[in-house]
Amino acid sequence: MTLHPLKEEELNSHYTVNYKPEAVYSYTAGQALSKFLLGLKDGKILGRKCPKCGRVYVPPRMYCEKCFVENVDYVEVANPYLDAFTVVYYDNEGRKLDKPVTLGLVRFEETVGGLLAYVEGEPRLGGRVEIVAYDIPLRVRVK
């Protein structure tokens, strides 16, 4: 049997069915993340600490994934730095962006986890950043 790869023109000359699923979701933030979101309003980044191993999860988690016990205290975390970053040239539909966007993974010293953020300034791996907007997505500036 011979298989038939299609060319772009062939695809466009055929009848196509357009269908858009109307699925709308109302997600819940959960116990720990709800506190975190309230913290953002006060200009704070909250983590949550495991009573057994002492790991501080950012964003906060209800339970410790290693010890599998309930995390207890919420603590304000500090000293954000850039663990990784990328510069995006295309959007999710494959369209070229007018201006590339820098996105980074921001971590906080002595914590587990991290947050995604828009990055302003000249980014450097491992470099310190300051938070300019306590929002989702977070917005940070290179120090």
Place this chain on the structure above:
Amino acid sequence: MRTNLYFRRVAVIGAGMTPFKRRYLETPQELAWEASKTALEEAGLELRDVDCVVIGSAPDAFDGIHMKGEYLSHGSGGVRKPVSRVYVGGATGVMTVISAWYHVASGLCRKVLAVAEEKMSPGRPHPQAVFRYIWDPITEKPLNPNLIWIFAMEMHRYMYVNKVSKEEIALVSVKNKRNALANPYAQLGAEITVEDVLKSEVLVWPVQLLDVSPVSDGAAAMVLVEGDVARRYTDTPVWVEGVGWTLDNTSWPNRELAYPRYLENAARMAYKMAGIERPQKEIDVVEPYDPFDYKELHHLEGLMLAKRGEAPSLLKEGFFDKDGEIPSSPSGGLLGVGNPIAAAGLMKTISIYWQLKGTGGRMQVKKPVHTGVAQAWGDLMQASTVVVMRN
């Protein structure tokens, strides 16, 4: 030292696949049928001889058919048979083989057909858009991330921690696309240079166009049977001697991205079962998962075929070339053959099967091979699957 597990020996006696192409007229069922039929023919079996079918397929959203396992069972010969579907993202292709292995190893079935299929082309304008709902809905979704850019961050981290340059990474793309020239199923075999990679369009820094595998359609299938059955049908069975798989945390910001620890765990599980103690000395040929060029290096280190950060220098010395110490991706890999997600992982396993059987044709590596490893990787960068085979 081998594990103390008792199970039936499992061998591969047939495999088949469609060429990987940008966009097929054929439906997912038709592609699955083409691959399955070829695999059964090579094995010398009829569909009625097959006890059960294992299907591997990544998100339903690629083909655009919800509950795709049920849909695909048709073209995979699964009608009125026990059928199961496995899904661990990009790691699915090798997981399909692992699942088929435990169906036989457990004694539940004697002859299993393992089929993996993916059509990446129906999602328009680009299949990346289907990943919209894999993220944390509260903290990540508002950024509209896609997989390529979190992999870009991983690549960046790998380069930074191990002091690896873009030039060194580009050598993977050059090698794999060259290897693919010898593969009749390949979509993108080419003779390219490091400079071509570095000059190609920047998609998501540091990922450029020639650093990534293409969008492809395709299917692959494999017949796995119990040892006694294998002896009846062939003089050259290829044995599945070790399997391993691990999932890490979906909260991907929780881990160091420069090293795939979860892969090391999966590899240790498979190596222990196969009695491999010194991977770099005992493994003759490898097919690490390479949707991006840096991933092949990352995975060679996770598979313990190179020390951390040393895969790039070994690659430069020719260690992983087709005529090197441990040929890596002799098929041409995803970068050269194409990347219909689940089918690509099974293609990697089939490549090792061909190498061990000696039927690789122009793909066959120079050195004699006895032990081969295939590996796949996926989900939110945290699933890894490993299979060890011997002739």
